[in-house]
Amino acid sequence: MATLEIDSLTKTYGDVRALRGTSFDVRAGEIFGFVGSNGAGKTTTMRIVLGVLAADGGEVRWDGRPIDLAARRRIGYMPEERGLYPRMKVGEQLVYLARLHGLSATEAKDAMERWTQTLGVDARRGDEVQKLSLGNQQRVQLAAALTHDPELLVLDEPFSGLDPVAVDVMSGVLRDRADAGVPVVFSSHQLDLVERLCDRVGIIKDGAMVEVGTIDELRRTETERWVVDGPPGASWIGAVPDARAVRLEGSRSVVELTPGDGTGIDGTSGREQAVLRAALAAGPVHEFSLVRPSLTELYRDVVSAEDAPADAAAETVGVGA
Numbered sequence: 001m002a003t004l005e006i007d008s009l010t011k012t013y014g015d016v017r018a019l020r021g022t023s024f025d026v027r028a029g030e031i032f033g034f035v036g037s038n039g040a041g042k043t044t045t046m047r048i049v050l051g052v053l054a055a056d057g058g059e060v061r062w063d064g065r066p067i068d069l070a071a072r073r074r075i076g077y078m079p080e081e082r083g084l085y086p087r088m089k090v091g092e093q094l095v096y097l098a099r100l101h102g103l104s105a106t107e108a109k110d111a112m113e114r115w116t117q118t119l120g121v122d123a124r125r126g127d128e129v130q131k132l133s134l135g136n137q138q139r140v141q142l143a144a145a146l147t148h149d150p151e152l153l154v155l156d157e158p159f160s161g162l163d164p165v166a167v168d169v170m171s172g173v174l175r176d177r178a179d180a181g182v183p184v185v186f187s188s189h190q191l192d193l194v195e196r197l198c199d200r201v202g203i204i205k206d207g208a209m210v211e212v213g214t215i216d217e218l219r220r221t222e223t224e225r226w227v228v229d230g231p232p233g234a235s236w237i238g239a240v241p242d243a244r245a246v247r248l249e250g251s252r253s254v255v256e257l258t259p260g261d262g263t264g265i266d267g268t269s270g271r272e273q274a275v276l277r278a279a280l281a282a283g284p285v286h287e288f289s290l291v292r293p294s295l296t297e298l299y300r301d302v303v304s305a306e307d308a309p310a311d312a313a314a315e316t317v318g319v320g321a
Ligand SMILES: Nc1ncnc2c1ncn2[C@@H]1O[C@H](COP(=O)(O)OP(=O)(O)OP(=O)(O)O)[C@@H](O)[C@H]1O
Pocket: 013, 014, 016, 017, 018, 036, 037, 038, 039, 040, 041, 042, 043, 044, 045
């Protein structure tokens, strides 16, 4: 299986600069979460990958070569605006779409049966799509993206509006496809889900990728903070070099280390040992742990960061990019 490379895409709609040099890659066997505010450029990027929209500049490569029509036919795509015929029956529609991707009549019927069953909509095969709930329509939409056994999955907000069981079913299918070697990229605003499911995450802001990496790699770009449950911090933190108290609540203190050189195991700098020693010198310590911000917290920090000049943002290189 191959890698999808998105290289320096630019796109302008009238005077709106939707993409300003967006770059990232999605590797074989990984689930890549594509996140960013409304209007940041996710759908535009995905449409360019699919070829339904042309970029002004930059390139999309598949398996090291500029992506062509043949490669695009092997993509499983779930568009944001969805793409099912409302009056066509679920089963007939899935067979029809699979045949458009080149499957024989028998292969298309087998794939339709397998995927409607896996996605829990087999009982609805004879119903018109418009008679299904939105969540079930979405399951059918995912089935449509999967019937031709795609080599790459590109899904625009596949989880929006799904109930928790449907989220689990969808997550399981994506993990299974990724485990089979398929690169999977999806956009979402459900950051807890992205954190749980994705191997790597890219955060796009104003048309430029500002962070790319595993959640742990994104955490390493953050200032290091430690929780100490022990002697009240006011009595000892001031004596530790490069440390400042960000919260003091009785026995619990949160200590921030000013950014320093390099990181050690777990992405820590090793300078935390000085914090621990100072705390122990002041009294018994019951807990000493690294604060691990959630993706939601990391995202808020990135997205609300002071706006750098546009060109500087476009040049930002994320961890692991
Ligand atoms: N057809 C269009 N004509 C004009 N402007 C457009 C068009 N499509 C998108 N845009 C603009 O391009 C920018 C990027 O939009 P895009 O839909 O790619 O964002 P997004 O990250 O997918 O947002 P959302 O999370 O809301 O779906 C926005 O400013 C949007 O208004």
